[in-house]
Amino acid sequence: MFRFLPVLLLEIQIHSITASLIVEVLQPRYRAELGDDVIMGCRFRASEPLNLTRLSVLWQARLSREDAAKEVYKLTKGQEDLTQQHRDFRGRATVLQAELKMGCSMLRLTNVKLRDAGTYICLVDYKGDDYKYINLEVEARYKKINIQETREEEDMILTCQSEGYPQADISWYSENDANFSTFASTTYEMTDDGRYNITSVLRVKPSIYENYTCIFWNKELNEKTSAHRAVFLSGKRRRKAQLPKRHSDL
Template sequence: MPRTMFRLLPIVLLDIQLPLMTALFTVEVLQPRYDAEYGSDVEMGCRFPVDSPLNLTNISVLWKRKLAKTKEEREVYKFHNGHENLTFQDTDYRGRATLLRESLEMGRSVLSITNVKLTDEGDYLCAVYYGGADYKYITLKVKATYKTIDIQKRREDEDLIFTCQSEGYPLAEVTWHSEKNPNVSILANTTYELTKDGLFNITSTLRFKPSINESYSCVFWNKAFNEKTSAHSVFESSSSGKTHPISVILPICLLVCFLIAAVIIMVRRKSSLTNR
């Protein structure tokens, strides 16, 4: 048998033995689901029984990601008989995925992924062969929080237009709120487009005819993570900005009265000096 076949044989045997769960060797997840922020780092892990000290030459660890649509599995990282083996690693994980080897001594297979992408979301297989063989699946959810909402307002003819815009992931639901108009959301028009990074760029526009002073707010609800981000703006009716006539007339009247009084006093003083 060629020498290359001998090198590939243990890898093939590892894949064959994965479904054969033994009573003495069981892999368990550290937690079934991990939530990661877009652009951050994440560490996911599973545990396995280990004798002390660990014999690295007898352990093999395999991490794969299952694609949601095709159910195809792509290799994320492989550690085989004490050595890193990246021959079949998916190119999207090169330079980003690695195994925390110090955790192996404690019976843990911990996969570290840096600069998390939206495409990293999915189910990950953690398989360990160390005397026996077993595997478990772990779910990774990726989010991009709608951290900042840009809210603007403008007038168009007799209408007032409020616009809220933000980027994030997954797709958020947008609602509008007003203390005096509980059904204001039905007036809104919400659209979105995908950015080159896979984020949702959401724009929600509320158009109405203003009549009274009121505060309006838009809320972006990331349902998958139960996160809400809001922004608000206040509309002041045009009447509140106008000066009431009495506020102009009253000071003028007071000024005229003051001048008349001053003139009368001056005339009386002049008259009394003349009589002397």
């Protein structure tokens, strides 16, 4: 079994590595969308044909600098052992058994949450032990922007609202590319699942007809999502249009 105390794996430097076993990551970094499933993996090479009854695997996570390491999944001598699994991962974390026979420890994490982002360690013990670190990033795209308009005397009040992560910057433009962002009031709140609930309000005095656009720019993802609204003065025929679209290029 493991020669290291599991709760300390991510808090100390491990210098004792047995040459008879080598662990490699399939990729050092993974990115997952909120609510999706993700599979992270490492492969291990043993000096002899694999005997599952002698194989132990441990996955741990360090999700923030303040938190201690959390046990995600453990396999002991070929048998699943979830007695010390952290409650945050219960019912959501497992290792694909068929892949173990091919020398891969593939951790499947379902219904990914924003708090799952962090550093994971894949430790394998098979007549010696080795480990590797893997980083998981979790994002929640601003897929839908809700845009509404209300009228107050001669003013038109436009409101854009959306939820996502990481935090987005909001800008407003008219159809002639005039920038109205400095006239908008934007508020940020946190949802229970850790997303940003962003609401931006713009008050304008439109001409007979004018089209306004609010843009959510997620800088970390290099992604823009926009919504449009056509507005009219009182007494004129009012047309409403909402055309959400996403731009991957700035």
